Amino acid sequence: MSVRGTPLPVLTVLCGIIVIWYAAAVWMNATWVYDQAERAGTSVTFAEMVPQTMAQARPLLPPPHQVAAELWKGVAGQAVTSKRSLVYHGYVTFKGTMMGFGLGIAFGVLLAMSIVRFRVMDMSVMPWAIISQTIPIVALAPMILVVSNQMGISGRDVPKAIIAAYLSFFPVLVSMVKGLRSPDQMQLDLLRTYGASEGATFLKLRLPASMPYFFASLKVAIAASLIGTIVGELPTGAIEGLGARMLIGSQFGEPLIMWGALFAAAILAGLLILGVGFLERFAKARMGVPA
Protein backbone atom coordinates (compact mmCIF):
# COMPACT_ATOMS: atom_id res chain seq x y z
CA MET A 1 0.00 0.00 0.00
CA SER A 2 1.73 3.13 -1.11
CA VAL A 3 0.53 6.51 -0.05
CA ARG A 4 0.92 8.97 -2.85
CA GLY A 5 0.77 12.68 -2.33
CA THR A 6 2.98 15.40 -1.02
CA PRO A 7 6.27 14.36 0.55
CA LEU A 8 5.49 16.78 3.39
CA PRO A 9 4.58 14.16 6.04
CA VAL A 10 7.72 12.14 5.34
CA LEU A 11 9.89 15.25 5.50
CA THR A 12 8.27 16.31 8.77
CA VAL A 13 8.94 12.95 10.36
CA LEU A 14 12.51 12.97 9.05
CA CYS A 15 13.09 16.43 10.56
CA GLY A 16 11.63 15.17 13.83
CA ILE A 17 14.04 12.23 13.81
CA ILE A 18 17.02 14.54 13.19
CA VAL A 19 15.98 16.87 16.02
CA ILE A 20 15.61 13.94 18.42
CA TRP A 21 18.95 12.61 17.21
CA TYR A 22 20.73 15.91 17.97
CA ALA A 23 19.10 16.11 21.40
CA ALA A 24 20.13 12.53 22.15
CA ALA A 25 23.68 13.25 20.96
CA VAL A 26 23.97 16.21 23.33
CA TRP A 27 22.53 14.18 26.20
CA MET A 28 24.70 11.08 25.63
CA ASN A 29 27.95 12.87 24.85
CA ALA A 30 27.58 15.33 27.73
CA THR A 31 28.97 12.86 30.27
CA TRP A 32 32.32 12.79 28.50
CA VAL A 33 32.51 16.61 28.37
CA TYR A 34 31.75 16.92 32.08
CA ASP A 35 34.30 14.20 32.88
CA GLN A 36 36.98 15.99 30.89
CA ALA A 37 36.17 19.26 32.61
CA GLU A 38 36.29 17.68 36.03
CA ARG A 39 39.66 16.11 35.28
CA ALA A 40 40.97 19.46 34.12
CA GLY A 41 39.60 21.04 37.26
CA THR A 42 37.36 23.43 35.36
CA SER A 43 33.63 23.60 35.05
CA VAL A 44 31.59 24.03 31.88
CA THR A 45 28.29 25.76 31.52
CA PHE A 46 25.51 24.24 29.43
CA ALA A 47 26.22 26.67 26.56
CA GLU A 48 29.88 25.62 26.54
CA MET A 49 29.05 21.96 26.78
CA VAL A 50 26.76 21.72 23.75
CA PRO A 51 29.35 22.61 21.06
CA GLN A 52 31.77 20.16 22.62
CA THR A 53 29.31 17.30 22.21
CA MET A 54 29.15 17.98 18.49
CA ALA A 55 32.74 17.30 17.50
CA GLN A 56 34.20 14.53 19.62
CA ALA A 57 36.62 12.06 18.09
CA ARG A 58 34.93 9.08 19.76
CA PRO A 59 31.40 10.12 20.59
CA LEU A 60 28.93 7.73 22.16
CA LEU A 61 26.39 8.93 19.62
CA PRO A 62 27.81 10.99 16.76
CA PRO A 63 25.46 13.79 15.67
CA PRO A 64 24.08 13.57 12.11
CA HIS A 65 26.57 15.99 10.57
CA GLN A 66 29.53 13.95 11.86
CA VAL A 67 28.06 10.80 10.34
CA ALA A 68 27.42 12.64 7.09
CA ALA A 69 31.00 13.91 7.08
CA GLU A 70 32.32 10.40 7.71
CA LEU A 71 30.15 9.05 4.90
CA TRP A 72 31.37 11.78 2.55
CA LYS A 73 34.98 11.08 3.52
CA GLY A 74 34.45 7.38 2.89
CA VAL A 75 32.68 7.79 -0.43
CA ALA A 76 34.30 10.80 -2.07
CA GLY A 77 37.46 11.37 -0.04
CA GLN A 78 39.26 8.19 -1.11
CA ALA A 79 40.24 6.50 -4.30
CA VAL A 80 37.56 3.94 -5.05
CA THR A 81 40.07 1.10 -4.79
CA SER A 82 41.40 2.21 -1.40
CA LYS A 83 40.82 -0.08 1.58
CA ARG A 84 39.34 2.90 3.40
CA SER A 85 36.80 3.67 0.74
CA LEU A 86 33.21 2.84 1.58
CA VAL A 87 32.56 2.41 -2.14
CA TYR A 88 35.09 -0.42 -2.20
CA HIS A 89 33.61 -2.15 0.85
CA GLY A 90 30.12 -1.48 -0.42
CA TYR A 91 31.04 -3.14 -3.70
CA VAL A 92 32.33 -6.24 -1.89
CA THR A 93 29.06 -6.45 0.04
CA PHE A 94 27.06 -5.79 -3.11
CA LYS A 95 28.85 -8.62 -4.92
CA GLY A 96 28.10 -11.03 -2.08
CA THR A 97 24.49 -9.88 -1.94
CA MET A 98 23.94 -10.42 -5.66
CA MET A 99 25.53 -13.86 -5.60
CA GLY A 100 23.36 -14.91 -2.67
CA PHE A 101 20.32 -13.31 -4.29
CA GLY A 102 20.85 -15.21 -7.55
CA LEU A 103 21.48 -18.46 -5.75
CA GLY A 104 18.44 -17.91 -3.53
CA ILE A 105 16.17 -17.14 -6.49
CA ALA A 106 17.35 -20.19 -8.42
CA PHE A 107 16.91 -22.48 -5.43
CA GLY A 108 13.57 -20.98 -4.44
CA VAL A 109 12.10 -21.18 -7.95
CA LEU A 110 13.30 -24.75 -8.57
CA LEU A 111 11.96 -25.90 -5.21
CA ALA A 112 8.65 -24.15 -5.83
CA MET A 113 8.35 -25.81 -9.24
CA SER A 114 8.87 -29.28 -7.82
CA ILE A 115 6.55 -28.58 -4.89
CA VAL A 116 3.75 -27.52 -7.21
CA ARG A 117 4.37 -30.48 -9.53
CA PHE A 118 4.87 -33.29 -7.00
CA ARG A 119 2.47 -33.72 -4.13
CA VAL A 120 4.98 -35.73 -2.13
CA MET A 121 7.48 -32.83 -2.31
CA ASP A 122 4.78 -30.47 -1.08
CA MET A 123 3.95 -32.69 1.88
CA SER A 124 7.48 -33.55 2.94
CA VAL A 125 9.58 -30.49 2.07
CA MET A 126 7.27 -27.53 2.66
CA PRO A 127 7.03 -27.92 6.47
CA TRP A 128 10.82 -28.14 6.67
CA ALA A 129 11.24 -25.07 4.51
CA ILE A 130 9.14 -23.17 7.03
CA ILE A 131 11.05 -24.61 9.97
CA SER A 132 14.36 -23.74 8.28
CA GLN A 133 13.46 -20.07 8.60
CA THR A 134 12.88 -20.28 12.33
CA ILE A 135 16.48 -21.43 12.73
CA PRO A 136 18.66 -18.41 13.33
CA ILE A 137 20.98 -18.74 10.34
CA VAL A 138 23.53 -16.45 11.92
CA ALA A 139 24.24 -19.30 14.29
CA LEU A 140 25.47 -21.21 11.25
CA ALA A 141 27.45 -18.32 9.76
CA PRO A 142 30.80 -18.76 11.56
CA MET A 143 30.65 -22.50 10.96
CA ILE A 144 29.92 -22.20 7.24
CA LEU A 145 32.98 -19.97 7.01
CA VAL A 146 35.27 -22.42 8.80
CA VAL A 147 33.98 -25.49 7.00
CA SER A 148 34.26 -23.97 3.54
CA ASN A 149 37.79 -22.95 4.46
CA GLN A 150 38.68 -26.51 5.37
CA MET A 151 37.14 -27.83 2.21
CA GLY A 152 39.64 -25.73 0.32
CA ILE A 153 37.35 -22.94 -0.81
CA SER A 154 39.45 -19.85 -0.39
CA GLY A 155 37.98 -16.40 -0.07
CA ARG A 156 34.74 -15.54 1.61
CA ASP A 157 32.51 -15.13 -1.40
CA VAL A 158 31.06 -18.64 -1.41
CA PRO A 159 30.20 -18.90 2.31
CA LYS A 160 28.73 -15.39 2.26
CA ALA A 161 26.60 -16.27 -0.75
CA ILE A 162 25.37 -19.45 0.98
CA ILE A 163 24.25 -17.51 4.04
CA ALA A 164 22.59 -14.84 1.90
CA ALA A 165 20.89 -17.49 -0.26
CA TYR A 166 19.60 -19.28 2.84
CA LEU A 167 17.83 -16.10 3.94
CA SER A 168 16.57 -15.04 0.52
CA PHE A 169 15.27 -18.30 -0.95
CA PHE A 170 12.30 -18.52 1.39
CA PRO A 171 10.27 -15.46 0.30
CA VAL A 172 10.79 -16.49 -3.33
CA LEU A 173 9.71 -20.06 -2.58
CA VAL A 174 6.52 -19.07 -0.77
CA SER A 175 5.48 -16.53 -3.42
CA MET A 176 6.30 -18.80 -6.34
CA VAL A 177 4.27 -21.67 -4.85
CA LYS A 178 1.37 -19.26 -4.48
CA GLY A 179 1.91 -17.82 -7.94
CA LEU A 180 2.28 -21.13 -9.79
CA ARG A 181 -0.96 -22.25 -8.17
CA SER A 182 -2.79 -19.02 -8.93
CA PRO A 183 -4.33 -20.01 -12.33
CA ASP A 184 -7.88 -21.14 -11.62
CA GLN A 185 -9.55 -24.34 -12.70
CA MET A 186 -11.26 -22.73 -15.71
CA GLN A 187 -7.95 -21.64 -17.21
CA LEU A 188 -6.39 -25.04 -16.55
CA ASP A 189 -9.40 -26.74 -18.14
CA LEU A 190 -9.15 -24.50 -21.17
CA LEU A 191 -5.55 -25.53 -21.75
CA ARG A 192 -6.59 -29.16 -21.37
CA THR A 193 -9.19 -28.76 -24.09
CA TYR A 194 -6.42 -27.39 -26.29
CA GLY A 195 -4.55 -30.62 -25.58
CA ALA A 196 -1.65 -28.70 -24.09
CA SER A 197 1.13 -30.79 -22.62
CA GLU A 198 2.23 -30.30 -19.02
CA GLY A 199 5.30 -28.40 -20.18
CA ALA A 200 3.22 -26.08 -22.34
CA THR A 201 0.75 -25.46 -19.50
CA PHE A 202 3.66 -24.55 -17.28
CA LEU A 203 5.31 -22.22 -19.80
CA LYS A 204 2.20 -20.54 -21.14
CA LEU A 205 -0.06 -20.36 -18.12
CA ARG A 206 1.53 -21.08 -14.76
CA LEU A 207 4.81 -19.23 -15.27
CA PRO A 208 3.30 -15.97 -16.59
CA ALA A 209 0.62 -16.10 -13.89
CA SER A 210 3.26 -16.34 -11.18
CA MET A 211 5.26 -13.27 -12.27
CA PRO A 212 3.50 -10.66 -10.11
CA TYR A 213 4.07 -12.88 -7.07
CA PHE A 214 7.67 -13.41 -8.11
CA PHE A 215 8.50 -9.72 -8.33
CA ALA A 216 6.71 -8.94 -5.09
CA SER A 217 8.93 -11.47 -3.35
CA LEU A 218 12.14 -10.09 -4.88
CA LYS A 219 12.03 -6.95 -2.73
CA VAL A 220 11.88 -9.01 0.44
CA ALA A 221 14.50 -11.39 -0.89
CA ILE A 222 17.06 -8.72 -1.77
CA ALA A 223 16.76 -7.12 1.67
CA ALA A 224 17.17 -10.54 3.30
CA SER A 225 20.14 -11.27 1.07
CA LEU A 226 21.87 -8.05 2.13
CA ILE A 227 21.32 -8.88 5.80
CA GLY A 228 22.76 -12.35 5.20
CA THR A 229 25.82 -10.96 3.46
CA ILE A 230 26.53 -8.47 6.22
CA VAL A 231 26.12 -11.12 8.89
CA GLY A 232 28.47 -13.35 6.85
CA GLU A 233 31.05 -10.59 6.96
CA LEU A 234 30.81 -10.10 10.70
CA PRO A 235 32.53 -13.03 12.39
CA THR A 236 36.23 -13.65 12.82
CA GLY A 237 38.78 -12.24 10.53
CA ALA A 238 36.82 -10.54 7.78
CA ILE A 239 38.61 -7.53 6.33
CA GLU A 240 36.43 -6.59 3.39
CA GLY A 241 32.82 -5.53 3.19
CA LEU A 242 30.55 -3.24 5.16
CA GLY A 243 29.99 -5.85 7.86
CA ALA A 244 33.74 -6.13 8.38
CA ARG A 245 33.98 -2.32 8.62
CA MET A 246 31.43 -2.42 11.44
CA LEU A 247 33.41 -5.12 13.22
CA ILE A 248 36.65 -3.17 12.83
CA GLY A 249 34.98 -0.04 14.16
CA SER A 250 33.70 -2.03 17.12
CA GLN A 251 37.03 -3.68 17.92
CA PHE A 252 39.12 -0.52 17.65
CA GLY A 253 36.57 1.63 19.45
CA GLU A 254 35.97 3.93 16.49
CA PRO A 255 32.24 4.70 16.55
CA LEU A 256 32.46 6.90 13.46
CA ILE A 257 33.64 3.97 11.33
CA MET A 258 30.71 1.91 12.61
CA TRP A 259 28.16 4.63 11.87
CA GLY A 260 29.67 5.32 8.47
CA ALA A 261 29.45 1.65 7.52
CA LEU A 262 25.92 1.40 8.93
CA PHE A 263 24.66 4.27 6.81
CA ALA A 264 26.54 3.02 3.77
CA ALA A 265 24.66 -0.27 4.26
CA ALA A 266 21.38 1.62 4.54
CA ILE A 267 22.10 3.48 1.30
CA LEU A 268 23.04 0.23 -0.41
CA ALA A 269 19.77 -1.32 0.79
CA GLY A 270 17.85 1.62 -0.60
CA LEU A 271 19.59 1.38 -3.98
CA LEU A 272 19.00 -2.38 -4.19
CA ILE A 273 15.29 -2.01 -3.43
CA LEU A 274 15.02 0.80 -6.00
CA GLY A 275 16.80 -1.41 -8.53
CA VAL A 276 14.42 -4.30 -7.95
CA GLY A 277 11.45 -1.94 -8.22
CA PHE A 278 12.79 -0.67 -11.54
CA LEU A 279 13.25 -4.22 -12.79
CA GLU A 280 9.68 -5.01 -11.77
CA ARG A 281 8.26 -2.02 -13.68
CA PHE A 282 10.37 -2.91 -16.72
CA ALA A 283 9.18 -6.52 -16.70
CA LYS A 284 5.57 -5.47 -16.21
CA ALA A 285 5.78 -3.07 -19.12
CA ARG A 286 7.31 -5.77 -21.32
CA MET A 287 4.59 -8.23 -20.35
CA GLY A 288 1.90 -5.68 -21.12
CA VAL A 289 0.52 -5.23 -17.63
CA PRO A 290 -1.28 -1.88 -17.43
CA ALA A 291 0.43 0.34 -14.89
Next chain:
Amino acid sequence: MMWLAGTLVIWLAAWALNARIAASDWARTKAGRAFVPVLFGVTLLVVWEGLVRGLQVQPVILPPPSMIAAKIAGSLPILWQDFAQTVLKGALPGFVIGCGAAVVTAIAIDRSPFLQRGLLPIGNFVAALPIVGLAPILVMWFGFDWQSKAAVVVVMVFFPVLVNMVAGLQASERMQRDLMATWGASYWQALWKLRLPAAMPFLFNGLKIASTLALIGAIVAEFFGSPIYGMGFRISTEVGRLGLDMVWATIAVAALAGSALYGLITLIERGVTFWHPSQRH
Protein backbone atom coordinates in the same frame (compact mmCIF):
# COMPACT_ATOMS: atom_id res chain seq x y z
CA MET B 1 30.67 -49.00 1.07
CA MET B 2 28.19 -50.80 3.32
CA TRP B 3 27.19 -47.49 4.88
CA LEU B 4 26.70 -45.82 1.52
CA ALA B 5 24.66 -48.67 0.06
CA GLY B 6 22.52 -48.92 3.21
CA THR B 7 21.93 -45.17 3.20
CA LEU B 8 20.85 -45.23 -0.42
CA VAL B 9 18.45 -48.12 0.19
CA ILE B 10 16.87 -46.49 3.23
CA TRP B 11 16.52 -43.20 1.40
CA LEU B 12 14.85 -44.75 -1.62
CA ALA B 13 12.56 -46.85 0.57
CA ALA B 14 11.49 -43.88 2.68
CA TRP B 15 10.91 -41.75 -0.41
CA ALA B 16 8.84 -44.46 -2.06
CA LEU B 17 6.77 -44.83 1.11
CA ASN B 18 6.23 -41.08 1.28
CA ALA B 19 5.22 -40.95 -2.37
CA ARG B 20 2.71 -43.74 -1.80
CA ILE B 21 1.24 -42.05 1.24
CA ALA B 22 1.02 -38.73 -0.56
CA ALA B 23 -0.91 -40.39 -3.37
CA SER B 24 -3.25 -42.32 -1.08
CA ASP B 25 -6.34 -41.25 0.86
CA TRP B 26 -4.26 -41.22 3.99
CA ALA B 27 -2.71 -37.93 2.82
CA ARG B 28 -5.95 -36.16 3.63
CA THR B 29 -5.98 -37.21 7.29
CA LYS B 30 -4.19 -35.32 10.03
CA ALA B 31 -1.95 -38.28 10.85
CA GLY B 32 -0.85 -38.61 7.24
CA ARG B 33 -0.03 -34.91 7.01
CA ALA B 34 2.13 -35.16 10.12
CA PHE B 35 3.75 -38.45 9.20
CA VAL B 36 5.14 -37.51 5.79
CA PRO B 37 7.31 -34.55 6.89
CA VAL B 38 8.47 -36.42 10.00
CA LEU B 39 9.59 -39.37 7.90
CA PHE B 40 11.35 -36.95 5.54
CA GLY B 41 13.18 -35.34 8.47
CA VAL B 42 14.22 -38.67 9.94
CA THR B 43 15.43 -39.81 6.51
CA LEU B 44 17.56 -36.68 6.22
CA LEU B 45 19.22 -37.47 9.56
CA VAL B 46 19.84 -41.08 8.51
CA VAL B 47 21.31 -39.99 5.16
CA TRP B 48 23.53 -37.47 6.96
CA GLU B 49 24.77 -40.12 9.38
CA GLY B 50 25.31 -42.65 6.60
CA LEU B 51 27.14 -40.26 4.29
CA VAL B 52 29.44 -38.98 7.03
CA ARG B 53 30.35 -42.53 8.07
CA GLY B 54 30.47 -43.94 4.56
CA LEU B 55 32.62 -41.16 3.09
CA GLN B 56 34.60 -40.86 6.34
CA VAL B 57 34.13 -37.14 6.59
CA GLN B 58 36.28 -35.56 9.29
CA PRO B 59 34.29 -34.55 12.39
CA VAL B 60 35.90 -31.08 12.13
CA ILE B 61 34.03 -30.60 8.86
CA LEU B 62 30.72 -32.28 9.61
CA PRO B 63 30.06 -34.40 12.71
CA PRO B 64 27.39 -37.14 12.37
CA PRO B 65 24.04 -36.60 14.13
CA SER B 66 24.78 -39.36 16.65
CA MET B 67 27.89 -37.50 17.81
CA ILE B 68 25.90 -34.26 18.10
CA ALA B 69 23.17 -36.01 20.08
CA ALA B 70 25.80 -37.45 22.44
CA LYS B 71 27.29 -33.98 22.87
CA ILE B 72 23.86 -32.52 23.66
CA ALA B 73 23.18 -35.23 26.23
CA GLY B 74 26.61 -34.75 27.76
CA SER B 75 26.57 -30.98 28.10
CA LEU B 76 23.04 -30.12 29.13
CA PRO B 77 24.08 -27.70 31.93
CA ILE B 78 26.22 -25.61 29.56
CA LEU B 79 23.52 -25.58 26.89
CA TRP B 80 20.90 -24.58 29.45
CA GLN B 81 23.09 -21.76 30.75
CA ASP B 82 23.63 -20.48 27.20
CA PHE B 83 19.93 -20.79 26.43
CA ALA B 84 18.94 -18.90 29.58
CA GLN B 85 21.42 -16.11 28.84
CA THR B 86 20.60 -15.64 25.15
CA VAL B 87 16.94 -16.56 24.84
CA LEU B 88 15.37 -16.02 28.25
CA LYS B 89 17.37 -12.89 29.18
CA GLY B 90 18.22 -11.43 25.78
CA ALA B 91 15.71 -12.36 23.11
CA LEU B 92 12.43 -12.68 25.05
CA PRO B 93 12.48 -9.39 27.03
CA GLY B 94 13.64 -7.58 23.89
CA PHE B 95 10.87 -9.22 21.87
CA VAL B 96 8.19 -8.26 24.39
CA ILE B 97 9.45 -4.68 24.82
CA GLY B 98 9.97 -4.12 21.09
CA CYS B 99 6.62 -5.54 20.00
CA GLY B 100 4.81 -3.79 22.84
CA ALA B 101 6.38 -0.46 21.93
CA ALA B 102 5.51 -0.98 18.26
CA VAL B 103 1.84 -1.74 19.02
CA VAL B 104 1.56 1.26 21.35
CA THR B 105 3.22 3.52 18.75
CA ALA B 106 0.88 2.26 16.04
CA ILE B 107 -2.17 3.05 18.18
CA ALA B 108 -0.70 6.41 19.18
CA ILE B 109 -0.22 7.55 15.58
CA ASP B 110 -3.52 5.98 14.54
CA ARG B 111 -5.45 9.22 15.05
CA SER B 112 -3.07 11.27 12.94
CA PRO B 113 -3.15 10.41 9.21
CA PHE B 114 -0.36 12.97 8.77
CA LEU B 115 2.02 11.09 11.08
CA GLN B 116 0.99 7.79 9.51
CA ARG B 117 1.78 9.00 6.03
CA GLY B 118 5.11 10.22 7.31
CA LEU B 119 6.04 7.20 9.40
CA LEU B 120 4.81 4.39 7.16
CA PRO B 121 7.24 4.87 4.24
CA ILE B 122 10.13 5.41 6.68
CA GLY B 123 9.08 2.40 8.73
CA ASN B 124 8.84 0.28 5.59
CA PHE B 125 12.30 1.40 4.53
CA VAL B 126 13.87 0.86 7.95
CA ALA B 127 12.26 -2.59 8.18
CA ALA B 128 14.25 -3.55 5.06
CA LEU B 129 17.55 -2.22 6.42
CA PRO B 130 20.25 -4.45 7.87
CA ILE B 131 19.55 -3.35 11.44
CA VAL B 132 21.88 -6.05 12.78
CA GLY B 133 24.56 -3.48 11.98
CA LEU B 134 23.43 -1.55 15.05
CA ALA B 135 24.57 -4.46 17.22
CA PRO B 136 28.16 -3.24 17.80
CA ILE B 137 26.92 0.25 18.65
CA LEU B 138 24.34 -1.00 21.14
CA VAL B 139 26.88 -3.35 22.71
CA MET B 140 29.11 -0.31 23.21
CA TRP B 141 26.24 1.58 24.88
CA PHE B 142 24.72 -1.08 27.10
CA GLY B 143 27.72 -3.25 27.97
CA PHE B 144 28.46 -6.90 27.39
CA ASP B 145 25.65 -8.48 29.41
CA TRP B 146 22.10 -9.28 28.33
CA GLN B 147 20.88 -5.64 28.37
CA SER B 148 22.66 -4.89 25.10
CA LYS B 149 21.27 -8.07 23.52
CA ALA B 150 17.74 -7.12 24.53
CA ALA B 151 18.32 -3.63 23.11
CA VAL B 152 19.40 -5.03 19.73
CA VAL B 153 16.30 -7.22 19.69
CA VAL B 154 14.04 -4.26 20.55
CA VAL B 155 15.36 -2.25 17.59
CA MET B 156 15.18 -5.22 15.23
CA VAL B 157 11.59 -6.22 15.97
CA PHE B 158 10.15 -2.72 16.32
CA PHE B 159 9.78 -1.71 12.67
CA PRO B 160 8.33 -4.91 11.14
CA VAL B 161 5.70 -5.02 13.90
CA LEU B 162 4.97 -1.29 13.60
CA VAL B 163 4.44 -1.47 9.83
CA ASN B 164 2.15 -4.50 10.14
CA MET B 165 0.17 -3.01 13.01
CA VAL B 166 -0.40 0.30 11.21
CA ALA B 167 -1.60 -1.61 8.15
CA GLY B 168 -3.76 -3.80 10.39
CA LEU B 169 -5.48 -0.84 12.03
CA GLN B 170 -6.58 0.28 8.58
CA ALA B 171 -7.84 -3.18 7.67
CA SER B 172 -11.43 -2.87 8.86
CA GLU B 173 -13.87 -2.07 6.09
CA ARG B 174 -15.67 1.22 5.54
CA MET B 175 -19.04 -0.49 6.02
CA GLN B 176 -18.00 -1.96 9.34
CA ARG B 177 -16.72 1.39 10.58
CA ASP B 178 -19.93 3.08 9.45
CA LEU B 179 -21.91 0.48 11.34
CA MET B 180 -19.94 1.30 14.50
CA ALA B 181 -20.69 4.98 13.91
CA THR B 182 -24.42 4.37 13.54
CA TRP B 183 -24.35 2.61 16.89
CA GLY B 184 -22.83 5.75 18.35
CA ALA B 185 -19.60 4.01 19.30
CA SER B 186 -16.85 6.28 20.61
CA TYR B 187 -13.36 6.19 19.08
CA TRP B 188 -12.10 3.89 21.82
CA GLN B 189 -15.10 1.57 21.62
CA ALA B 190 -14.69 1.24 17.86
CA LEU B 191 -10.97 0.66 18.33
CA TRP B 192 -11.46 -1.99 20.99
CA LYS B 193 -14.37 -3.84 19.44
CA LEU B 194 -13.72 -3.56 15.73
CA ARG B 195 -10.35 -2.26 14.63
CA LEU B 196 -8.06 -4.03 17.10
CA PRO B 197 -9.60 -7.45 16.39
CA ALA B 198 -9.43 -6.70 12.66
CA ALA B 199 -5.76 -5.83 13.04
CA MET B 200 -4.86 -9.13 14.74
CA PRO B 201 -4.03 -11.17 11.58
CA PHE B 202 -1.62 -8.41 10.53
CA LEU B 203 -0.14 -8.15 14.02
CA PHE B 204 0.54 -11.88 14.19
CA ASN B 205 2.14 -11.75 10.77
CA GLY B 206 4.53 -9.14 12.16
CA LEU B 207 5.09 -11.10 15.37
CA LYS B 208 6.09 -14.19 13.37
CA ILE B 209 8.68 -12.22 11.40
CA ALA B 210 9.84 -10.64 14.66
CA SER B 211 10.25 -13.99 16.40
CA THR B 212 13.00 -15.11 14.02
CA LEU B 213 14.59 -11.65 14.01
CA ALA B 214 14.70 -11.71 17.83
CA LEU B 215 16.91 -14.80 17.94
CA ILE B 216 19.13 -13.52 15.13
CA GLY B 217 19.60 -10.22 16.96
CA ALA B 218 20.39 -11.81 20.31
CA ILE B 219 22.96 -14.18 18.81
CA VAL B 220 24.67 -11.66 16.52
CA ALA B 221 24.96 -9.16 19.37
CA GLU B 222 26.99 -11.75 21.27
CA PHE B 223 29.56 -11.86 18.48
CA PHE B 224 30.46 -8.28 19.48
CA GLY B 225 31.07 -9.00 23.12
CA SER B 226 29.41 -11.08 25.79
CA PRO B 227 30.01 -12.67 29.16
CA ILE B 228 31.69 -16.09 28.93
CA TYR B 229 28.41 -17.86 28.22
CA GLY B 230 25.56 -17.42 25.77
CA MET B 231 24.78 -19.11 22.47
CA GLY B 232 26.56 -16.61 20.24
CA PHE B 233 29.64 -16.71 22.47
CA ARG B 234 29.60 -20.53 22.50
CA ILE B 235 29.39 -20.72 18.72
CA SER B 236 32.15 -18.23 18.02
CA THR B 237 34.57 -19.74 20.57
CA GLU B 238 33.86 -23.39 19.68
CA VAL B 239 34.29 -22.65 15.98
CA GLY B 240 37.65 -21.17 16.88
CA ARG B 241 38.77 -24.41 18.55
CA LEU B 242 37.10 -26.61 15.90
CA GLY B 243 34.65 -28.14 18.37
CA LEU B 244 32.02 -28.49 15.70
CA ASP B 245 29.94 -31.00 17.66
CA MET B 246 29.36 -28.33 20.31
CA VAL B 247 28.55 -25.77 17.60
CA TRP B 248 25.95 -28.12 16.11
CA ALA B 249 24.54 -28.84 19.56
CA THR B 250 24.07 -25.10 20.10
CA ILE B 251 22.52 -24.76 16.65
CA ALA B 252 20.10 -27.55 17.52
CA VAL B 253 19.09 -25.67 20.67
CA ALA B 254 18.71 -22.44 18.67
CA ALA B 255 16.59 -24.22 16.07
CA LEU B 256 14.43 -25.71 18.79
CA ALA B 257 14.03 -22.35 20.52
CA GLY B 258 13.18 -20.61 17.24
CA SER B 259 10.63 -23.23 16.23
CA ALA B 260 9.10 -23.26 19.72
CA LEU B 261 8.68 -19.49 19.74
CA TYR B 262 7.19 -19.56 16.24
CA GLY B 263 4.89 -22.43 17.19
CA LEU B 264 3.75 -20.66 20.34
CA ILE B 265 2.84 -17.53 18.35
CA THR B 266 0.96 -19.66 15.80
CA LEU B 267 -1.00 -21.32 18.60
CA ILE B 268 -1.96 -17.99 20.15
CA GLU B 269 -2.86 -16.70 16.69
CA ARG B 270 -5.18 -19.65 16.15
CA GLY B 271 -6.99 -18.80 19.37
CA VAL B 272 -7.17 -15.05 18.80
CA THR B 273 -8.02 -14.95 15.10
CA PHE B 274 -10.24 -18.02 14.96
CA TRP B 275 -12.68 -16.04 12.79
CA HIS B 276 -10.20 -15.35 9.99
CA PRO B 277 -10.64 -17.34 6.73
CA SER B 278 -7.03 -18.59 6.88
CA GLN B 279 -7.77 -20.32 10.21
CA ARG B 280 -10.96 -22.07 9.11
CA HIS B 281 -10.43 -25.44 7.54
